[in-house]
Amino acid sequence: MKRLVQGNEAVFLGAIRAGADFFAGYPISPSSEILVLAAEQAAKDPGFRFIQSEDEISAANAIIGASLAGAKSFTATSGPGFTLMQEAIGYAHQVEVPAVFVNVQRVGPATGMPTMPAQQDVMQIKYGTSGDYYPLVFYPNSVEECYRYAITAFNAAEESLSPVILLSDAFVGHLNEVVDVDAIEVEAIPRGRPSLGTGKRFFTGLTHDEEGHPRTADAAVYREWLSRIRTQHEKVAVHYSDFEFKENPSSDTLLISFGIVSRVVAPLASQFALFRPIRIFPMLSHEIHECAQSYDKIVVIEANDGQYAWLVERELKRDIVHVPLLGGRINLDLVKNGLSEKLRREVV
Amino acid sequence: MFKDLLKLELFPTTWCPGCGIGQLMIQLAMVMEELGLDHTNCTIISGVGCTGRLAGYFNVDGVYTLHGRTLPVAEAVKLVNPSLEVIVVSGDGDLASIGGNHLLHCARRNPNLTVLCNNNQVYGLTGGQAGPTTPRDTKTVSSPAGAPYDPVNLQNLMKAGAKYFYAKTTVYHQVHLRSCVREAIAWPGFAFVDITSQCIENNGRRLGFNSAYEMLLHFRRTYKRAPEGAETLGPYEIGIVRKG
Numbered sequence: 001m002k003r004l005v006q007g008n009e010a011v012f013l014g015a016i017r018a019g020a021d022f023f024a025g026y027p028i029s030p031s032s033e034i035l036v037l038a039a040e041q042a043a044k045d046p047g048f049r050f051i052q053s054e055d056e057i058s059a060a061n062a063i064i065g066a067s068l069a070g071a072k073s074f075t076a077t078s079g080p081g082f083t084l085m086q087e088a089i090g091y092a093h094q095v096e097v098p099a100v101f102v103n104v105q106r107v108g109p110a111t112g113m114p115t116m117p118a119q120q121d122v123m124q125i126k127y128g129t130s131g132d133y134y135p136l137v138f139y140p141n142s143v144e145e146c147y148r149y150a151i152t153a154f155n156a157a158e159e160s161l162s163p164v165i166l167l168s169d170a171f172v173g174h175l176n177e178v179v180d181v182d183a184i185e186v187e188a189i190p191r192g193r194p195s196l197g198t199g200k201r202f203f204t205g206l207t208h209d210e211e212g213h214p215r216t217a218d219a220a221v222y223r224e225w226l227s228r229i230r231t232q233h234e235k236v237a238v239h240y241s242d243f244e245f246k247e248n249p250s251s252d253t254l255l256i257s258f259g260i261v262s263r264v265v266a267p268l269a270s271q272f273a274l275f276r277p278i279r280i281f282p283m284l285s286h287e288i289h290e291c292a293q294s295y296d297k298i299v300v301i302e303a304n305d306g307q308y309a310w311l312v313e314r315e316l317k318r319d320i321v322h323v324p325l326l327g328g329r330i331n332l333d334l335v336k337n338g339l340s341e342k343l344r345r346e347v348v
Numbered sequence: 349m350f351k352d353l354l355k356l357e358l359f360p361t362t363w364c365p366g367c368g369i370g371q372l373m374i375q376l377a378m379v380m381e382e383l384g385l386d387h388t389n390c391t392i393i394s395g396v397g398c399t400g401r402l403a404g405y406f407n408v409d410g411v412y413t414l415h416g417r418t419l420p421v422a423e424a425v426k427l428v429n430p431s432l433e434v435i436v437v438s439g440d441g442d443l444a445s446i447g448g449n450h451l452l453h454c455a456r457r458n459p460n461l462t463v464l465c466n467n468n469q470v471y472g473l474t475g476g477q478a479g480p481t482t483p484r485d486t487k488t489v490s491s492p493a494g495a496p497y498d499p500v501n502l503q504n505l506m507k508a509g510a511k512y513f514y515a516k517t518t519v520y521h522q523v524h525l526r527s528c529v530r531e532a533i534a535w536p537g538f539a540f541v542d543i544t545s546q547c548i549e550n551n552g553r554r555l556g557f558n559s560a561y562e563m564l565l566h567f568r569r570t571y572k573r574a575p576e577g578a579e580t581l582g583p584y585e586i587g588i589v590r591k592g
Contacts (some may be wrong), residue, residue, distance in 0.1 A: 022428060024420075049427045054453035058420040061413065065393075065421030068411060069428035090416050195389045196411070196425055197432045201354075204402040204412035205396075213358070214404065214412075 002180045006101065008033040008076075008173040009168065010143045011102055013181050014150025015043065015074050018101075018188045022071035024051040024062035026081060029114040029172035031104035034076035038195060056081035060088030062101045066338065067092075068197025068203060072154055076102035081122050083126055083128070089163050089203045090129030098157035098193075099216055100150070102166045103305075104173040116328025117170035122307040125165050126281055132175070132226060134233040135162055135195075136240070137281040139167040139259045143177035144184065144232060145284060149278070151186040152240060158189045160236040162229075167280060169303070169331065173258040191279055242278035245291050253343065254295040256288075256312060261301055264332055266337075268321075272299075274337045280308075292316055299339065349372070349582070350381040353404050356528050362401050366560025368545030369399055369466055370466045371519040376464065377406070379529045390433040392566070393422040394444035397465040398547075408505035426459050433462075433533065440467040444500050445480040447513045455509055464529065465540065468547040473537030485556060495528040503581055506540050507589065513539035513589040518583050519546070520567035524586055531588060544558070544571070 005013070012034050015023075025031075032120035035052070042050035049071065050342045056077055063073035064221035077085060093098055105121050107113035121128075125137055136156045140149040150166060157164040202212040209224050215221040244262075245270050254273045257265045263274040275291050277284050292298055298316065300309035301323040309322035323338035339347040363369050378389065387408040394403035396415035403410030415419045418436045421532055426434045443451055443465050454461070470488060471477040479489035481502070485494035506514040513535045515528035524545065532539035546563035559564045567570055574587030581587050 024424065049424075051424065051457075052448055053420065056418065058450055058453070061417040061420035065411070065413075065424035066428045068421075069425040069432070071424075071428045073424075074588035087414055088417070105535065195429065196409045197389060197429060198387070200387050200407045200408050202410045204404065204411065205414055206412065212404075214401075300465065 001182065002178050004176050005143050005179050005181060006033065007143050007146045007171075007175045008104065009037060010146035010181065011076070011150045011168065012037040015100065015154065017147070017186070018072065018154035019072050019150040019190065020064065020072045021047055022049045022065070022066035022073035023074045023075065024059040024144055025344060026053050026056045026059050028056075028078045029289035030079045030106055030173050031076040031078050033065070034102060037298060041142065041151070044232070045208055047229070051169050055199070056084035057088065060101070063095050064088060064092050064095070067097045067099045068196050071190060072191060074100035074154075074289065076103060076104065077115070078104050078106045079108040079124070082121060082124065086124070086129040090131060090133065092163035092193050093133040093135075094205045094207075095203045096161040097163065098161050098177050100153045100157055100166055101161050101163055102168065103168040105167065110188070113328050115170060117260055117303060117330060118328060119169060119261065119303040120307070121167070122302070122304060124278070125167065128324050135165055135281050136162065136233060136237060136279070137165040137167055138240070138242070138278060139280045140278065141172060141259050141262045142278065143175055144179045146172065147179070147184055148296040151188055155189040156240055158192060159239065160233050161193070162233060167259065169260050207226055237279065237282045240279050241284055241287060243287050244274070244276040244278065245292075246274040247294070248273040252295055253297040253300055254292055256300050256308075257301040258308070260330060261303055264330055264334055266334070267332060268347075271280065283311060283315055288312065288315055297321060297343070299342065301325065301338065302333055350377040353380055353386065355407055361405060362417060363398060363459050364549045365418045365573065366548045367398065368468060368547070368560070369402060370518040371400055371522070372437070372464065372466055372525075372545060373405060376435070376529060377520055377526050379526050379533070381528070383533060385433050389431070389439040390435065390560070391425060392414070393418050393425065393434060393436045395438035395447065397439040397442050397471070399437060402443065406472065416442050418442065419447060419450040419461070420544070422461050422553045423454055423457065424471070426461055430460070436461055436463040436531070438463075438465060440465055440481040441479040442503060448500075450566050451505070453507060455538050455540070456542060458509065458511055460536055461538055462529070462532045462535075463538070463540045465542050466545045467542055468545045468551060469499075469553040470547050472547040472550045476547075477553065487571070488551070502540070502542050503589070511537055511592055513537065513588070513590040515541040516544075517541065517566040517586045518544040518571050520564045521571065521586055527576070528588060536589065537592070
């Protein structure tokens with residue numbers, strides 16, 4: 001049935017559709033609706049487990065424990081909470097634990113502007129925990145996509161045996177749109193790994209060999225592990241190379257944006273070509289190269305001070321123009337002003 | 349045989365000769381055998397530090413969590429799979445310092461977990477720094493003039509809840525230790541067993557002990573059984589206090 005659904009609610013409903021049966025979290029704006037919905041779900045469905053944790057560190061570790069015990073688990077937070085979860089995310093990469101971390105971004109750093117949207121966790125998501133790792137990250141830009149990519153995130157986590165990040169922002173999370181979630185078809189991949197209490201395995205955050213035995217001073221074991229993880233994640237990422245490209249043969253400029261900013265930029269399709277990565281990481285290298293090759297100028301518009309722009313620049317090895325939308329204000333006038341200033345011509 | 353519960357092929361263990369964790373491991377294996385706990389019905393969750401390595405020596409699924417995070421992991425495992433016996437084994441630094449907030453709140457939520465705290469009063473693995481349970485005035489590498497603060501009172505912390513189970517024992521008192529572990533597993537809520545243990549290499553020698561054996565004799569001399577029915581354990585009393 002068609003009805004008004006909020007972005008955060010769609011994330012939750014998508015998680016349920018994916019078979020999620022465990023949530024742990026700590027209240028934080030602008031993600032708290034997801035925690036509240038999970039609490040309500042647990043109250044009506046005894047098969048759904050819920051912990052309101054004492055902090056985000058606890059929540060992140062709880063969803064790891066739940067996953068090892070056989071649940072499909074997730075948590076939802078925002079920038080500062082996501083920072084507290086970083087160590088656990090690294091652990092989940094090391095131990096190969098599938099779980100979904102939802103990050104509804106707000107303006108930072110620190111407590112920042114708790115109810116205002118931002119896209120300032122791009123680098124935190126890619127490089128926030130210690131060591132090398134290759135996270136899979138999706139960033140929907142509509143309520144329908146929140147639902148769709150919540151399911152996708154669980155599937156990608158299951159396939160890659162890794163923590164997958166579902167990015168959102170205060171704007172997308174609090175957006176209300178009319179959708180019929182029941183009409184959205186995304187198949188959910190079931191849990192694969194046998195749960196705790198069935199074997200004699202050892203799950204450790206120490207570098208370990210294939211049997212799980214700690215090997216903490218053997219570079220060859222480490223290199224083999226990292227190479228295997230990288231290949232595994234790259235193989236899974238190929239199944240989810242999602243993006244949106246609107247070419248424009250009459251323009252010499254390609255605008256790259258994602259999440260809520262891509263919605264704001266959409267009316268400029270008649271003047272520019274538009275590219276929107278949905279799988280933010282691993283970067284859609286091949287697709288960005290392909291789409292960028294016919295355009296002289298590449299502009300990345302994002303609600304941070306150039307985090308993804310820097311990565312696109314490194315990827316394309318070309319000069320990139322970046323238009324930052326800062327302080328939680330995101331609208332078309334700001335985009336046009338930014339473009340006019342950076343492109344040195346009036347954009348109307 | 350209780351030895352069947354251990355991965356003997358991985359022996360010798362990572363621990364120093366004379367370490368108290370080996371004794372804890374053997375006693376736990378004996379109780380598990382007695383209670384019929386094995387890889388089909390039990391999991392061991394351990395934290396970072398010397399004690400954290402214990403889970404890897406048992407023939408059950410084991411999780412070596414991040415430092416301080418045994419309790420959030422264990423509580424979630426128990427919630428998802430209530431029929432599984434979930435045993436947490438970790439050190440005093442892991443449980444009472446870096447994991448202190450989780451200890452406070454996990455005990456408050458009172459899940460059916462058994463927590464065995466190998467309390468050697470020092471950060472052994474990192475070289476012998478003072479920890480949350482180091483007695484005041486003890487000289488360690490990070491408290492050369494003596495530990496400046498009183499140690500955390502684990503008993504009082506546990507007894508802050510409306511329901512609690514707190515047992516105090518030592519690795520010297522093996523029969524008592526086994527009985528505490530047995531009772532903790534039987535307890536239908538959060539059960540905390542505070543096990544005084546020796547770290548000879550990174551604490552004992554600095555305190556003037558020549559061997560682990562001397563430390564064990566010290567435990568024998570100083571720790572006495574609490575009177576029957578005691579509601580509070582004195583500083584050198586072993587026993588169980590509980591309220592259901």
